[in-house]
Amino acid sequence: MRIVKSVQSLRSSIKKYKDQNKTIGFVPTMGALHEGHLALIRKSRRENDIVIISVFVNPKQFGPKEDFNSYSRPEKKDILLAKNEKVDIIFYPSEKEMYPTGFLTSINVEGITDVLCGASRPGHFQGVTTVVGKLINIVTPDVMYLGQKDAQQTIVLKRMTADLNFPVTVKICPTVREADGLAMSSRNRHLTARQRETATVLYKSLKNAKKRILAGERSSARIIRSMRAEIEKNSPGKIDYIACVNADSLTPIKQLKGKVTITLAVKFGRTRLIDNTIFRI
Amino acid sequence: MRIVKSVQSLRSSIKKYKDQNKTIGFVPTMGALHEGHLALIRKSRRENDIVIISVFVNPKQFGPKEDFNSYSRPEKKDILLAKNEKVDIIFYPSEKEMYPTGFLTSINVEGITDVLCGASRPGHFQGVTTVVGKLINIVTPDVMYLGQKDAQQTIVLKRMTADLNFPVTVKICPTVREADGLAMSSRNRHLTARQRETATVLYKSLKNAKKRILAGERSSARIIRSMRAEIEKNSPGKIDYIACVNADSLTPIKQLKGKVTITLAVKFGRTRLIDNTIFRI
Numbered sequence: 001m002r003i004v005k006s007v008q009s010l011r012s013s014i015k016k017y018k019d020q021n022k023t024i025g026f027v028p029t030m031g032a033l034h035e036g037h038l039a040l041i042r043k044s045r046r047e048n049d050i051v052i053i054s055v056f057v058n059p060k061q062f063g064p065k066e067d068f069n070s071y072s073r074p075e076k077k078d079i080l081l082a083k084n085e086k087v088d089i090i091f092y093p094s095e096k097e098m099y100p101t102g103f104l105t106s107i108n109v110e111g112i113t114d115v116l117c118g119a120s121r122p123g124h125f126q127g128v129t130t131v132v133g134k135l136i137n138i139v140t141p142d143v144m145y146l147g148q149k150d151a152q153q154t155i156v157l158k159r160m161t162a163d164l165n166f167p168v169t170v171k172i173c174p175t176v177r178e179a180d181g182l183a184m185s186s187r188n189r190h191l192t193a194r195q196r197e198t199a200t201v202l203y204k205s206l207k208n209a210k211k212r213i214l215a216g217e218r219s220s221a222r223i224i225r226s227m228r229a230e231i232e233k234n235s236p237g238k239i240d241y242i243a244c245v246n247a248d249s250l251t252p253i254k255q256l257k258g259k260v261t262i263t264l265a266v267k268f269g270r271t272r273l274i275d276n277t278i279f280r281i
Numbered sequence: 282m283r284i285v286k287s288v289q290s291l292r293s294s295i296k297k298y299k300d301q302n303k304t305i306g307f308v309p310t311m312g313a314l315h316e317g318h319l320a321l322i323r324k325s326r327r328e329n330d331i332v333i334i335s336v337f338v339n340p341k342q343f344g345p346k347e348d349f350n351s352y353s354r355p356e357k358k359d360i361l362l363a364k365n366e367k368v369d370i371i372f373y374p375s376e377k378e379m380y381p382t383g384f385l386t387s388i389n390v391e392g393i394t395d396v397l398c399g400a401s402r403p404g405h406f407q408g409v410t411t412v413v414g415k416l417i418n419i420v421t422p423d424v425m426y427l428g429q430k431d432a433q434q435t436i437v438l439k440r441m442t443a444d445l446n447f448p449v450t451v452k453i454c455p456t457v458r459e460a461d462g463l464a465m466s467s468r469n470r471h472l473t474a475r476q477r478e479t480a481t482v483l484y485k486s487l488k489n490a491k492k493r494i495l496a497g498e499r500s501s502a503r504i505i506r507s508m509r510a511e512i513e514k515n516s517p518g519k520i521d522y523i524a525c526v527n528a529d530s531l532t533p534i535k536q537l538k539g540k541v542t543i544t545l546a547v548k549f550g551r552t553r554l555i556d557n558t559i560f561r562i
Contacts, residue, residue, distance in 0.1 A: 007446060011448070021300075102440075103444050104390050104391045104392055104393065104440055104444060105388065105389065105390045105391075105410075105440060105441050105444035105445055106389050107386065107387070107388050107445070108386065108387050108388075108389060109385050109386045110385045110386075111385055112385065129386075130445075133445050134444075134445050134446045138446045138448075140448060159383075159385055159386060160386050163384050163415075164386055164388070164411075164414050165288060165415045165418040165419045166418050167292070167418055
């Protein structure tokens with residue numbers, strides 16, 4: 001496995017792969033790799049000749065009061081994990097390599113970036129779309145793999161790649177969970193013991209909601225109310241949002257039908273956790 | 282020469298070229314081809330195995346009061362001209378092919394798009410960067426050819442391709458002029474006889490300005506004042522702007538030095554003409 005820091009050097013490796021007609025699978029990450037990332041990497045490994053991952057904690061997707069500085073950066077461990085999964089190249093650019101002096105450009109997806117996580121995190125998705133657009137242009141992968149845990153991010157990035165005709169297939173892979181159901185996240189390590197223990201209520205509330213809907217409940221308001229009660233009763237978490245939305249457009253649904261995403265964001269102290277479930281009614 | 286209307290069909294042709302390791306030169310146009318476009322196409326023909334041009338009058342780069350509807354669309358003549366230049370493919374997409382229902386994405390370059398033409402045409406450059414980003418992703422050219430006449434557009438698109446790491450080389454080619462010096466433009470055909478005749482003052486004023494600067498004049502204010510007087514005296518044109526700017530950053534220069542662009546936009550009736558000259562002091 002090679003660790004590559006410059007765009008130019010990555011491009012020259014990729015040119016060799018392309019000249020040999022090798023397919024490239026790509027997993028963009030912010031490092032602090034966990035089983036969720038590893039599942040993406042393994043799928044990429046099975047489906048492509050070459051696997052490239054990027055590790056870049058992207059300042060543009062953090063707000064001024066967010067956890068950019070405290071975001072975990074366990075470089076050595078990440079490198080070891082990637083090596084174990086037979087990653088071919090880790091792309092590890094510096095901030096200056098990605099955003100040199102004079103950088104002025106952004107990619108924006110309207111509408112679906114202003115709601116849910118976008119409402120609490122203004123500018124977040126612009127940072128995500130801009131960096132992922134850059135990474136796709138740098139890596140020129142055949143397939144890019146994203147985790148379902150960041151439901152809104154998957155919708156936004158699929159919209160962006162379709163709208164701008166990026167020549168890449170985007171594959172969304174299921175959320176990987178801890179044994180007790182908590183969605184894997186690099187941010188879980190910041191939870192206190194009590195927060196960690198009670199955070200399982202997020203997944204439980206999603207499972208219970210899905211169960212009630214499949215049993216006939218169709219009122220989104222009632223579902224959200226009961227989830228809110230369940231989370232508030234069983235954890236110290238402060239709810240940012242709980243929403244029932246159309247899985248493609250992210251527009252809220254009152255009467256549940258079609259392809260539905262129930263999605264939530266809850267803060268445990270300074271740690272903001274997200275989770276979701278998608279199903280068809 | 283093939284005329285291709287769908288992204289999918291264009292992609293499958295391009296895949297074949299790439300599999301044969303052929304290089305692709307690309308000239309994006311809004312049609313109404315003139316000698317300026319043909320010079321770009323000829324350069325692309327000399328330097329690449331395959332030449333693709335796009336003809337798309339992009340609604341997103343026209344303001345609501347601008348000439349989108351009246352913009353010339355001489356399809357048959359364009360096709361003939363392209364054929365004569367041995368273009369391999371004309372990409373001729375419909376509006377729906379480029380902006381299908383649900384389209385939400387844009388590319389934005391900050392700062393350098395708010396001045397000069399961007400000040401008079403809000404949203405114009407966002408339309409340009411978005412469509413050219415799409416076209417680069419669709420055509421995946423090795424080299425893209427742009428005309429120097431649209432000076433600000435060349436700077437904005439070079440900034441965009443560099444910032445977002447689009448894997449393409451951008452080449453800027455000199456402005457092609459009529460025998461009397463008027464810069465070639467698809468909009469020239471809308472000039473009345475008197476407007477057409479007097480419009481030559483634009484190029485003359487640029488030449489005179491350059492001459493004075495090379496003879497020692499360093500005051501941008503004096504240069505602009507004399508150009509303004511010359512244009513107002515010799516034509517019915519209404520000046521939108523005349524500016525002396527740094528050729529890379531487009532920031533105004535008071536004391537002329539370095540790589541300078543003198544650039545102007547002047548309206549003759551409803552027809553807005555632009556021209557510029559670039560030189561190093």
